[in-house]
Amino acid sequence: MRRIVGIVILAIGVLLLVVHYALKMQDIGVVFGIVTIVVGGAILGLSFIPQPEPGADAPPPLAPADRITGVFYEPDRVFKNLRYYPRWLAAFLVLVFFSLVFQVAFTQRVTPERIAAETADRVIEGGFLPNNVNPEDFKRVQIEQAKSPVVRITGAVSLIEWTLIGMLFLAGLYMLCVLAFGGRINFWQALTVATYGTLPQVVIMSLLNLILLYAKSAEDIDALKGARGLARADLGLLFSPADHPQLFVIGSAISIFSLYGWWVTVTGLHHVSTKLSKGSAWTIAFILWLLGLTLGLVLSLIFPSFIK
Numbered sequence: 449m450r451r452i453v454g455i456v457i458l459a460i461g462v463l464l465l466v467v468h469y470a471l472k473m474q475d476i477g478v479v480f481g482i483v484t485i486v487v488g489g490a491i492l493g494l495s496f497i498p499q500p501e502p503g504a505d506a507p508p509p510l511a512p513a514d515r516i517t518g519v520f521y522e523p524d525r526v527f528k529n530l531r532y533y534p535r536w537l538a539a540f541l542v543l544v545f546f547s548l549v550f551q552v553a554f555t556q557r558v559t560p561e562r563i564a565a566e567t568a569d570r571v572i573e574g575g576f577l578p579n580n581v582n583p584e585d586f587k588r589v590q591i592e593q594a595k596s597p598v599v600r601i602t603g604a605v606s607l608i609e610w611t612l613i614g615m616l617f618l619a620g621l622y623m624l625c626v627l628a629f630g631g632r633i634n635f636w637q638a639l640t641v642a643t644y645g646t647l648p649q650v651v652i653m654s655l656l657n658l659i660l661l662y663a664k665s666a667e668d669i670d671a672l673k674g675a676r677g678l679a680r681a682d683l684g685l686l687f688s689p690a691d692h693p694q695l696f697v698i699g700s701a702i703s704i705f706s707l708y709g710w711w712v713t714v715t716g717l718h719h720v721s722t723k724l725s726k727g728s729a730w731t732i733a734f735i736l737w738l739l740g741l742t743l744g745l746v747l748s749l750i751f752p753s754f755i756k
Contacts, residue, residue, distance in 0.1 A: 454492030461485030480602050487609045490616055500634055502532040512538035520648045523712050527719035530644065534636035534720070539643035540615060544608050546654040550661075551607055551675075555600070557661055558671050564594035566671040574751060618642040622717065625732040631724030633717075641720055645713035649705050653679050681705060697744045701737065710737070 461484030502509075510518070510529045516538060518526045555563065568587040571577055577586055593599050619639040626633040656679035661669070669678070682703030689696040710733045717729040 450491060451495035454488050454490075454495055456488070457491060458485055458488030461488055480606055483606065483609050483613070487612055490613070494616075494635075497635055499636055500534065506532035509533040509535075515539070515644070516542055516647065519644050519712065520651075523644075523715040524719060526644065527641070527716045530640040530716075531637060531720045534634075534640045536615075536636070536639045536643045539640070539647045540612070543615075543643065543647055543650050544611055546651050547607055547611060548604055550654045550657050551604065553658060553661055554675055555603075557666050558669055558674065559666075560594035560600070561591050563671045563675070564590045570672065615639065615642045615646070618646075621736060622732070625735065626717065626721045626724055629724060629728040629732065631721040631728065633721035633724075637720045641713060641716035645709065645716045648712055649709040652708075653677055653705055679705075693748045694745055697748045698741065701741045701744065706737075 461481050464481035464484055465478065507529060509532070510526065512535075515526050515530070515535075519539075565587060568590040572583045572586070577583060616639070619635060619642040622641050623633055623635055623638040626638070657677050660678040661674075664678070680703075682700050682705075683698075684696050684700030684703075687695040687699050710730075714726065714729040714733050717732060718724060718726050721729075
């Protein structure tokens with residue numbers, strides 16, 4: 449079944465590129481078509497990776513609802529069960545649902561025109577616009593495209609696709625790190641750590657973001673920074689992104705939510721893998737956090753207008 453789904457998504461991606469170039473439908477971007485092809489290829493490739501056998505001594509599998517709720521307050525029990533039954537789809541669907549709900553609500557409240565206008569301003573301010581393109585024309589086109597229902601649909605689908613790509617990439621990093629530290633873990637087990645380890649943080653932040661989205665005036669919400677989340681509990685609040693962009697990035701990476709996410713992820717790495725100590729799991733989480741922080745600092749140097 450997964451193989452058929454992968455082939456269908458792959459074919460849809462190719463069709464999107466053909467429609468974009470043949471019919472000149474600018475609402476269907478090239479990147480969207482390419483990402484769809486990548487997702488289809490990834491699902492097709494995953495269909496060739498066998499699921500691990502639970503074994504005779506395996507406990508009975510937990511129900512999806514039990515896994516999703518239990519990972520918030522009893523992650524040890526959930527991940528011990530996921531070690532034998534690495535089922536990740538339910539967690540991924542919940543992740544996507546909460547992310548989509550906030551994205552749709554944010555776009556409706558702030559308006560797509562305002563988001564497009566401020567994004568265009570950052571592009572122009574950062575000097576990323578080619579010399580032969582008029583800034584006013586570029587901004588006008590971006591605002592007009594933001595009104596298109598096709599753009600809104602492709603935006604929602606893109607969020608699902610990028611979330612899947614992110615989870616697959618994170619699972620690959622977890623698997624490589626566990627192997628480097630002398631443990632054993634297969635890809636499906638690593639994928640459950642990626643999805644269930646991310647789930648609690650995303651759900652809690654999405655709910656807080658939705659509350660703040662309607663508690664604040666729409667005019668007071670930053671159209672770009674707000675899209676990344678309105679709930680803040682990090683040290684980035686101590687620094688101005690305009691005056692100290694690098695310190696702002698470092699501070700933003702240290703928050704109560706990220707610490708909670710680390711704890712859940714470390715619990716998952718320790719219980720799902722074999723021969724991996726809790727200390728090694730914390731080391732892996734810290735190394736990956738440093739890599740993410742380094743990437744954020746590099747992006748702040750390349751795109752300072754978006755950080756500010």
